[in-house]
Amino acid sequence: KEGYEGTLMVNKFPFFIIFLELDPSVVDFNVHPKKLHVRFEKEELLYNKVYNIIRSLVDEKFIEEEAKYISTDLNNFIPSNEIQVEKSEDLLVKNNTELEGVEILTEKEEIFEESVQLDLLDQIAGNQFGKKSFPDSYIRGKYIISKGFPKLRLISYTGQLNNKIYVVLEGTNENNEEGLFLLDQHAASERIKKEKLLATYEKTKIFKQKLIQPLKIEVSPSEKVFLEETLDDIKRLGFKFEHFGGNTFILREIPTIMNKLPDIHIIKEIISDITEIGKDKSFKDVKEEIINYLACHKSIRGGDDLSLKDIRNLLVELAACKDSYHCAHGRPTLKFISYKELDKLFKRTV
Template sequence: MPPSTGRPEPTGSRAGDPASEFRKPAAAETAPRSTAPEDESPGPEASRAETPTVPPTESPTPSSGTPLTTTTQPPPLLDVPLRLVGVVSRLYVVLESDRGLVLLDQHAAHERVLFEQMLDRLQQGPAPCQRLLLPETIEVSARDAAFLREHLETLSRLGVALSEFGERTFLLDGLPPFVRRTEPRPFVLQLIDELREAGEGVNALRLGEATVAKTVCRHAVKANDLLEGAELEELIKDLRHCAMPYTCPHGRPTMIEFSHRELEKRFGRSQ
C-alpha cells in the first residue's frame, strides 16, 4: 500500500459510488492517528465533505422549460368540442370529437344535471314548490305513516308539500316544478323506501336531502324522449357546468368514449 501523504483524498470522484462507502473505514486505519479522542465525532466540515449534495439549480422546474413528466394526460372529454351526429333508440346521443366517437346517455345526463341543480337550490334555501290543481290523498300503512311524520320537514325543504290528513292518510298538495304530475302517489311511496334504506342517517337533514333528491331526479329525467338538436345542445351545455358530469347520481356513466385507435382495432385496421 503506498504511504499516505496526509492529505484527504478528493471526494468528488467517489460521490455516488456505493463501493466507496465500504472502503472509507479501511482508509481511515492507515491515515495518521489524530490527537483528538477516538470517540470524538467528526466536525461539521467533515460531515459536509463526506455527504454528496445536489445543487438546487440542477432540479428541473416548470420555469426552466424542462418537462417534469414524459407523458401528458388528455383533456377531459367535456373540455373538447363535441359535434352532434344523431340519436340511437331515443336514448343514446351520438357525438363526434377530434379524438373519436362519443355515446351520451341522455337519461343519465339529464339526471345528473337536475340532481346538481336541486342541491344548488337547497344550499340557497328551500326548493320551490308548485301547487297541484287537484291535491291527492295518499293512504299508507301505520308504520309508513309514523315514518313520514318524522321526515315532513325534510320533504318540505325539497318542495314536497305533504301534510297529515288522518291517522294513516296524507294530503299531497305540491311538488317540485320538475317532477311529473302523472305519478304523485308512486313518487311518495318511493320516497318512503329511499329514506328507510338510508337508515338512521336520514335523521341528519343533509343526508335526507341527498336521498330524496336522487328520487326526485329519477322521476324528473327525460328517458327515451325524442329530443331535438337544440335541446340536446342545451343538455350538453348544462352537463359541462356540473361538478361530476361523467356519472349520474347513482354511479352509472353518462357518456362513453371510443378513440380512433379503438375503432380501428375493432374493424381490424390497426397494424
C-alpha cells in the same frame, strides 16, 4: 365509503389501507373484547380530516380528470404484433384550458349546411331523370339486406340509437383528441336531476310550484310516522305535505324539476320507497340516497324518444354539472373513442 360517494357503482366498494399517527392516550382500545372496534376522543374531527383527504383525491382522480380516462380501449381487437408503443411526443398532454361557460345557441343562431340526399340507388333524389324522391326518415329507417352481409341502416338524424338508450356524438376531449362520444341518456339526466335536487336542498330559496288542486294522499301507519318526522326535510326538497288527520296528508307543492303533476300512484310509490330507505336511520343519514332515488325517478328513461332540442338541452345542462361524468349511482354518462383508436381498429395505422 362516503369519500367515494357518487363515483362508484352500486354495491362496489373501495380498497384502502389507512395509516394514522396518533397519541395513544386519545384512543380507547377496550371497546370490543376482540379489539375489532376502537373509540377516538375526537371522532368527528378525525372523521372530517380523513374524509377531506380522501374526497380531495377522489375529486382529482375521478371527477376533475375523468375525461382523460373515459376512452374505450380498443387494443383487445387489434393483433398484439400490430400494437406499437406510440412515440413519446404523441403522449405529451397539451395544456388544459378550463371551460369558462357553456355556449348556448338560439334557434336563429343555428347554422344548417345544405346537403344533397342520395336515394338507395345512389342517384340524386328527385333529379331531372325522374327518380322517385324518398323521405329522409324512409331512407334512414330502411335496412340494407343482402345474403352474407350484416343487416344495416343509417342511425337517426338525432344520433339517438334504435334502443333509445345511447346517443352518438362527435367532439374533442380535453387532450384535444377528436373522436366519438357515446352518451347514456338516462345516466346524464339522472346526474342533472341530482345536482338540481342537492342545490334545492342546500339553498334557502326553493324552486317549487303550487298545485292548483292539492292532492289528498292516504298512507300507511309507518309512512305516516316517517312523514311527520321529516316534513321539514322533505319540504327542503320542494315537496310540501300537510297532515290532514289520521293517515291522510295533503300535497300542496312539488319541486319545479318535476315539470308537471305526477300521478297520485307515483307520489304514493315515492313516499313508500323513501320511507323504506329511511326507516332505520335519520333523514340526514339517508339524504343522499333519497336524493339519488328522486333523481332516478324523474330522469329521462331508457326508451324515451328524444328530439334534437331535447338532446342539446341535455348536453348543455350536463356540461354545467359539477360532476358531468357519473350518474347519481356512479355509472359513466359518457364514453369516448378517438379517431386514432378507430384508425388502429381498421388497420389504417399500426
